[in-house]
Amino acid sequence: MTKRRKVGNLLALAVLSALAQRPMHPYEIATALRSWGKDQDMGLKWGSFYTVVRNMDKHGLIAAVESVREGRRPERTVYRITEAGREELSDWARELVSTPVPERSHFRAGLSVLAVLHPDEATRLLRQRLDLLERDVTTAREALGQHARQIPRLFLVESEYDLAIQEAEAAWIRSLLAEFTSGTYPGLDAWRAFHETGEIPAELAELAERTDFTE
Structure with missing residues (x-):
């Protein structure tokens, strides 16, 4: 049986996989995920991206490190993965690999x-x-x-x-x-x-x- 997760959108899994590499701000995360093809692997829906990031921060899976500004661009918050986030990433991966779920085509x-x-x-x-x-x-x-x-x-x-x-x-x-x-x-x-x-x-x-x- 699959678990009920604090943030169950697969975007959260993708974000955790990106931040496991290094701290990034949301735009960097989205760029990295696209370049790695994770949007295709997980069928990501980008419309909820920033909402997912905020919910992950709220539930302690990621944490703000600093805010940065580049030129005239708006200030951006850099996030890191927390220990709870690393545990969630590993646990989620175990579930997805081990537990079959109906996938209707x-x-x-x-x-x-x-x-x-x-x-x-x-x-x-x-x-x-x-x-x-x-x-x-x-x-x-x-x-x-x-x-x-x-x-x-x-x-x-x-x-x-x-x-x-x-x-x-x-x-x-x-x-x-x-x-x-x-x-x-x-x-x-x-x-x-x-x-x-x-x-x-x-x-x-x-x-x-x-x-x-x-x-």
């Missing part, structure tokens, strides 16, 4: 309503997705290879994970398409008949009436 949502499409159209669209995925996999594999020559593998592990997920998805789609094209997918004839005649086969009609499904 747009693709899963589309698959859940695949029946509204004719099987031939579903097949065509899945082939289209597979083509795009294979292109992305090739690009990601090349990029990972280039980065591996410059960056320690420890700091590329999330990219390895992304590539593995893409490859697994592509393999699953190939398998599904093979069943569609060979006609061995269970219920394919009933699915096709519904779209071509407008009549719901008895087995599908009975299924549609059920409301006792559980995940």
Whole structure:
């Protein structure tokens, strides 16, 4: 079970990871996170950035060190990570690495309503997705290879994970398409008949009436 955290927004985790390197003011933190690609890793929403920073300060995860001014720019507060913040960073990392949580994708949502499409159209669209995925996999594999020559593998592990997920998805789609094209997918004839005649086969009609499904 995941913990209820004082500041649960993943922006807080990102900020802690930045301040674990050195004290910074918020603009520096945001710049560093973008340059490290943390905004992509964590799907950060920047609109709440300053609110998150203030809440972290309020809860003692970070602390103000000094205020600095550069030229005519507004005064900026430099923050450091506190001991409580370091403990939170480590504990949060342990939780994220060790505990699976449901992560619903747009693709899963589309698959859940695949029946509204004719099987031939579903097949065509899945082939289209597979083509795009294979292109992305090739690009990601090349990029990972280039980065591996410059960056320690420890700091590329999330990219390895992304590539593995893409490859697994592509393999699953190939398998599904093979069943569609060979006609061995269970219920394919009933699915096709519904779209071509407008009549719901008895087995599908009975299924549609059920409301006792559980995940």
